[in-house]
Amino acid sequence: MSDSDPQGIPAPEGRADLIDTDYEIGQDNIETSIGPFGLDIHNPVFLISGLTIVAFVFYTLALPEQAGRAFSASFDFVTQRFDWFFLSAGNIFVLFCLMLIVTPLGKVRLGGAEATPDYSYVGWFAMLFAAGMGIGLMFYGVAEPMTHFSSAMGGIASEGGVRTDWAPLGGAAGNEADAVRLGMAATIYHWGLHPWAIYAIVALALALFSYNKGLPLTIRSAFYPLLGERVWGWWGHVIDTLAVFATLFGLATSLGFGATQANAGLNELFGLPVGPTTEVLLISGITAIALISVLRGLDGGVKVLSEINMGLAFLLLAFVLIVGPTLAILTGFLDYLLAYVQYLPSLSNPVGREDVNFLQGWTSFYWAWWISWSPFVGMFIARVSRGRSVREFIIAVLLVPSLVCVLWMSVFGGTAIQQVIQDGYTAAQDAPLELKLFKMLDMLPLTAITSLVGIVLVIVFFVTSSDSGSLVIDTITAGGKVDAPVPQRVFWCIFEGAVAIVLLLSAGGLASLQSMVISTGLPFTLVLLVMCYAIWKGLRAERRA
Amino acid sequence: MFQHIMAPVDLAHQDRLSHALKVTADLAAHWGAKVTYVGVGTATPGKLAHNPEEFKRLLGEFAAGQAELHGINADAHAAMAHDPTTEVDDALLRAVDATGADLVVMQSHVPGLMDYIWPSNGGKIAAHARASVLVVRG
Numbered sequence: 137m138s139d140s141d142p143q144g145i146p147a148p149e150g151r152a153d154l155i156d157t158d159y160e161i162g163q164d165n166i167e168t169s170i171g172p173f174g175l176d177i178h179n180p181v182f183l184i185s186g187l188t189i190v191a192f193v194f195y196t197l198a199l200p201e202q203a204g205r206a207f208s209a210s211f212d213f214v215t216q217r218f219d220w221f222f223l224s225a226g227n228i229f230v231l232f233c234l235m236l237i238v239t240p241l242g243k244v245r246l247g248g249a250e251a252t253p254d255y256s257y258v259g260w261f262a263m264l265f266a267a268g269m270g271i272g273l274m275f276y277g278v279a280e281p282m283t284h285f286s287s288a289m290g291g292i293a294s295e296g297g298v299r300t301d302w303a304p305l306g307g308a309a310g311n312e313a314d315a316v317r318l319g320m321a322a323t324i325y326h327w328g329l330h331p332w333a334i335y336a337i338v339a340l341a342l343a344l345f346s347y348n349k350g351l352p353l354t355i356r357s358a359f360y361p362l363l364g365e366r367v368w369g370w371w372g373h374v375i376d377t378l379a380v381f382a383t384l385f386g387l388a389t390s391l392g393f394g395a396t397q398a399n400a401g402l403n404e405l406f407g408l409p410v411g412p413t414t415e416v417l418l419i420s421g422i423t424a425i426a427l428i429s430v431l432r433g434l435d436g437g438v439k440v441l442s443e444i445n446m447g448l449a450f451l452l453l454a455f456v457l458i459v460g461p462t463l464a465i466l467t468g469f470l471d472y473l474l475a476y477v478q479y480l481p482s483l484s485n486p487v488g489r490e491d492v493n494f495l496q497g498w499t500s501f502y503w504a505w506w507i508s509w510s511p512f513v514g515m516f517i518a519r520v521s522r523g524r525s526v527r528e529f530i531i532a533v534l535l536v537p538s539l540v541c542v543l544w545m546s547v548f549g550g551t552a553i554q555q556v557i558q559d560g561y562t563a564a565q566d567a568p569l570e571l572k573l574f575k576m577l578d579m580l581p582l583t584a585i586t587s588l589v590g591i592v593l594v595i596v597f598f599v600t601s602s603d604s605g606s607l608v609i610d611t612i613t614a615g616g617k618v619d620a621p622v623p624q625r626v627f628w629c630i631f632e633g634a635v636a637i638v639l640l641l642s643a644g645g646l647a648s649l650q651s652m653v654i655s656t657g658l659p660f661t662l663v664l665l666v667m668c669y670a671i672w673k674g675l676r677a678e679r680r681a
Numbered sequence: 682m683f684q685h686i687m688a689p690v691d692l693a694h695q696d697r698l699s700h701a702l703k704v705t706a707d708l709a710a711h712w713g714a715k716v717t718y719v720g721v722g723t724a725t726p727g728k729l730a731h732n733p734e735e736f737k738r739l740l741g742e743f744a745a746g747q748a749e750l751h752g753i754n755a756d757a758h759a760a761m762a763h764d765p766t767t768e769v770d771d772a773l774l775r776a777v778d779a780t781g782a783d784l785v786v787m788q789s790h791v792p793g794l795m796d797y798i799w800p801s802n803g804g805k806i807a808a809h810a811r812a813s814v815l816v817v818r819g
Contacts, residue, residue, distance in 0.1 A: 248732065435763050624765055
């Protein structure tokens with residue numbers, strides 16, 4: 137791929153630096169209709185990605201053990217052998233984004249010098265946040281700080297010179313205050329700048345090459361500076377198919393796990409039976425709401441749901457902050473930020489680490505997971521970010537969500553940890569992952585209401601991931617067209633729910649496919665590194681305009 | 682009787698518009714009405730245009746072409762939508778107000794099974810617009 141096309145970015149003409157290509161958006165598409173359903177699909181991305189997904193699902197169902205072994209072997213290989221690569225790449229992405237904020241390249245406006253933003257700050261922020269990590273915050277908000285706190289308190293243990301404990305860095309054996317700071321710093325590291333830098337890179341690359349260069353809104357466009365016109369051929373097909381693949385399986389597995397977790401919450405609250413029937417009903421319900429949302433479109437569906445979600449999440453946050461240990465949380469917020477800054481150099485160090493379990497089982501896993509989600513979240517962020525300057529974009533996508541995550545973790549995790557330290561209440565510490573949030577809320581007033589809000593949030597966050605994911609897959613498989621016929625997005629939305637149900641009903645199907653999705657993080661890390669180069673080259677061409 | 686006709690057009694499918702365009706021009710000539718051709722575009726690059734400016738230019742050229750061809754007074758109005766697949770109707774209804782048209786002439790297909798689930802754009806405009814609406818079949 138070294139023979140890059142010198143004509144990739146032509147000299148800018150006028151104020152819009154359009155790339156001069158003969159490719160017409162939709163030229164490879166097949167426009168037809170099946171019965172009353174109109175279709176406008178990219179040939180061959182739609183068919184290849186659809187058929188590959190069906191083939192993988194059948195493989196997982198027909199040979200569950202073999203598939204499980206193969207996927208988990210590839211998962212171990214990727215997260216254990218390439219931990220240094222993921223960590224280094226993550227650091228590069230953060231530094232690259234920060235560089236864009238401070239250099240003059242940050243002045244470039246997405247959509248042309250005079251473009252005005254499509255959405256207000258509230259709507260924009262709600263959508264990028266809901267698609268990005270909403271659901272994770274619900275489940276890991278209590279679980280992750282608590283887990284790191286406990287393992288740090290446990291100190292380090294080794295066998296044959298290899299660490300067997302899960303404590304971050306050197307742990308903090310028996311020292312409560314240090315264990316809290318280390319646990320929170322490790323959590324913030326996983327949810328702060330690094331994941332959002334990953335999303336920002338993909339989103340910026342897509343927005344720049346679509347809104348400023350006039351290329352279709354699909355992943356392959358960001359490769360134009362490197363591949364030139366070849367990007368419209370098989371290279372591009374492979375890149376787009378991989379993106380569809382990662383997005384659909386990422387969403388389906390999350391949908392499956394999310395249903396399991398929502399089921400656990402409903403069981404805790406209402407005694408609803410735990411089992412496949414409830415879970416299938418939950419997935420069907422979530423898919424049905426997502427379907428209504430995609431039929432109502434970006435403004436009438438996705439945006440409205442995202443805003444409702446943000447409002448509810450904010451209310452829950454404010455409630456826990458006020459009735460929980462308010463002072464401890466507020467002082468903790470600043471202290472945890474400082475702890476993050478203090479531990480960041482060691483946590484992000486890619487080589488010579490002794491805390492292998494933490495490094496590979498948590499950090500490396502997260503980085504692969506965020507990266508495999510990046511085509512979907514990045515593309516969705518790009519879709520709603522026209523009209524922002526690069527500097528404004530990076531600050532809003534990188535810094536603001538990071539701060540909100542710190543606040544969220546401080547409030548939820550901090551409250552749960554204070555319950556352990558001050559009250560000796562260990563139910564949240566001892567509970568399984570999916571119940572930790574509800575056990576923490578048990579100790580606060582109005583438990584029934586707050587737990588219900590918690591479950592509603594979990595479900596609506598899934599709907600907002602599912603509907604935005606369907607729009608993204610629909611756009612990629614329509615060759616970057618955003619005005620493909622409605623039945624197509626309906627198809628992807630239902631397909632996603634169906635894949636989730638099929639995998640949920642097969643033993644270990646979800647877990648093994650999740651391993652495989654995470655494995656796609658490795659090739660996508662390379663894709664992201666190429667995107668950094670493309671962004672830099674593309675922005676420099678804009679500046680000369 | 683009518684002074685200002687709004688004619689929604691999908692520039693990507695001009696071949697399917699011939700009947701409505703002819704009716705629009707005839708009515709405009711008959712009453713001496715002005716015609717505003719309205720297109721719904723989006724910010725993302727599409728089959729027709731790379732950006733909103735290019736879309737507006739193409740629409741303007743189309744209107745000028747129609748004016749010359751039929752000897753009528755015509756201009757263009759670009760209505761933008763974030764998600765054109767689902768928001769065409771809303772964008773067109775906003776355009777009816779924005780242009781101040783008193784008659785909308787638009788093409789629509791012969792209703793089929795799917796129209797019970799997703800009503801056609803013409804049907805929705807006729808149901809909600811304040812102006813008179815003439816839906817031209819075929």
